[in-house]
Amino acid sequence: MATQRKKRLSRTEKNDALLEQAAAVALPSVADVVVVGGGASGLTAAITAAETLQDTGSPGTVIVFEQALTCGRTILATGGGRCNFANTDLRPEYYRHPNFVRSVTDGTYLKDILSFFRECGLAWVTEEEGRLYPVTRQAASVRSVLLARTRKAKVICACARRIIDIQKDSEKLSIIWEDLFGAQKHHTLVARTVILAGGGASASTFARKLGLATVPERPGLCALTCLPEIPVQLDGKRAHARALLTRDGHLEASETGEILFRRFGVSGIMVFNMSRSALPGDTFTLDLLSEVDHDSLQAAITAQTIDGVLDPDLAEFAAPQSSVPAKIAAAQALTLTVTGVAPSVPAQVTLGGLSVKDFDRHLEACSCPGLFACGETLDIDAPCGGFNLAWAWKSGMVAGASAARRLL
Ligand SMILES: Cc1cc2nc3c(=O)[nH]c(=O)nc-3n(C[C@H](O)[C@H](O)[C@H](O)COP(=O)(O)OP(=O)(O)OC[C@H]3O[C@@H](n4cnc5c(N)ncnc54)[C@H](O)[C@@H]3O)c2cc1C
Numbered sequence: 097m098a099t100q101r102k103k104r105l106s107r108t109e110k111n112d113a114l115l116e117q118a119a120a121v122a123l124p125s126v127a128d129v130v131v132v133g134g135g136a137s138g139l140t141a142a143i144t145a146a147e148t149l150q151d152t153g154s155p156g157t158v159i160v161f162e163q164a165l166t167c168g169r170t171i172l173a174t175g176g177g178r179c180n181f182a183n184t185d186l187r188p189e190y191y192r193h194p195n196f197v198r199s200v201t202d203g204t205y206l207k208d209i210l211s212f213f214r215e216c217g218l219a220w221v222t223e224e225e226g227r228l229y230p231v232t233r234q235a236a237s238v239r240s241v242l243l244a245r246t247r248k249a250k251v252i253c254a255c256a257r258r259i260i261d262i263q264k265d266s267e268k269l270s271i272i273w274e275d276l277f278g279a280q281k282h283h284t285l286v287a288r289t290v291i292l293a294g295g296g297a298s299a300s301t302f303a304r305k306l307g308l309a310t311v312p313e314r315p316g317l318c319a320l321t322c323l324p325e326i327p328v329q330l331d332g333k334r335a336h337a338r339a340l341l342t343r344d345g346h347l348e349a350s351e352t353g354e355i356l357f358r359r360f361g362v363s364g365i366m367v368f369n370m371s372r373s374a375l376p377g378d379t380f381t382l383d384l385l386s387e388v389d390h391d392s393l394q395a396a397i398t399a400q401t402i403d404g405v406l407d408p409d410l411a412e413f414a415a416p417q418s419s420v421p422a423k424i425a426a427a428q429a430l431t432l433t434v435t436g437v438a439p440s441v442p443a444q445v446t447l448g449g450l451s452v453k454d455f456d457r458h459l460e461a462c463s464c465p466g467l468f469a470c471g472e473t474l475d476i477d478a479p480c481g482g483f484n485l486a487w488a489w490k491s492g493m494v495a496g497a498s499a500a501r502r503l504l
Pocket of ligand 1: 135294
């Protein structure tokens with residue numbers, strides 16, 4: 097019997113099918129826990145809240161609102177599609193507001209993340225600098241196991257629904273949301289607890305009405321534009337460098353690693369990490385010869401060529417048409433002025449967000465009992481290496497457990 101080939105769906109057909117699925121999810125008018133955002137932190141929070149309630153014998157209604165057609169989409173893009181989901185060294189010092197991170201993570205940071213993923217059925221490997229990846233090296237595996245556990249925990253995933261307002265009156269929180277499929281645009285639902293997990297740039301939407309302070313948001317872990325312009329022959333070239341970032345003569349950050357030159361400016365993990373501190377007008381001073389010892393530099397001068405210690409195009413950029421000693425001196429202190437964030441490379445995190453001063457170590461808003469926040473919505477960020485997702489998972493767990501405890 098001839099096997100029938102399954103028809104490949106076009107993107108529009110896939111989206112239509114997802115919209116139909118989303119529209120078929122019926123929502124109650126009252127929920128025990130409403131999670132704003134079905135990303136890394138929101139899914140973890142919802143799972144933890146639902147499981148905590150089930151463990152105590154009083155299962156509740158936990159709903160994740162996600163404006164996209166499916167939950168966990170950001171996870172797919174992480175770690176270049178491989179998802180560097182945590183790090184073996186999760187010291188709070190790596191984070192903005194380390195004392196707050198220490199109080200929330202409570203000495204069980206990595207252990208809790210690994211137990212959580214073990215229970216999800218995920219296996220992992222440790223690569224260079226303690227970076228943890230799923231053993232499949234596929235971000236889709238992380239998302240898949242999370243979605244499976246979400247279903248098992250009977251969390252309602254309300255996709256294609258954007259929360260546009262949260263109103264607080266006396267004991268209750270009213271959630272106003274709009275859908276991407278129906279005729280009736282605005283709907284209301286009463287929530288006994290709410291967890292804000294909408295990621296970067298979502299905080300300011302609700303903060304003012306809820307009386308929460310925010311720290312201005314801006315892109316972080318991103319490529320930077322700079323002056324002088326990078327010549328075309330350097331586009332795509334990499335170099336190992338020691339870099340200092342200074343503002344008005346004061347050191348703001350320093351880092352050693354690989355820098356990637358692009359037509360628009362500079363990129364690479366080292367630049368991403370320094371972008372957390374960089375502002376337009378700051379100066380990058382690069383030592384492109386930090387790995388080359390004194391004797392090797394002398395040998396290059398004697399040989400009258402720099403080609404053995406540095407890419408000739410980089411040397412020419414540092415000191416055009418100069419002698420070898422002049423090129424060496426310039427390459428040891430190449431200065432670039434930061435002009436902004438490169439729009440062509442997506443930033444990996446949003447700096448700023450809800451001020452941590454308004455939240456306790458259970459991630460509950462001090463001025464609004466029943467309101468919690470987790471993940472990138474809060475003013476917490478860290479360098480590349482699995483630290484940001486680690487915070488998303490762990491803060492999600494803490495917020496989810498705290499919301500469930502409040503209900504109990
Ligand atoms: C390209 C890229 C690569 C990255 N790689 C890594 C990595 O390898 N390791 C690492 O540790 N970190 C990495 N990060 C950072 C990491 O992805 C984030 O720190 C993490 O996803 C934050 O989780 P979150 O749940 O706080 O926010 P998000 O993952 O952004 O999730 C928020 C969700 O909320 C939804 N939402 C927002 N507002 C609303 C609303 N009003 N109503 C309904 N839904 C809403 C959004 O659609 C989104 O799905 C990377 C980021 C990017 C962009």
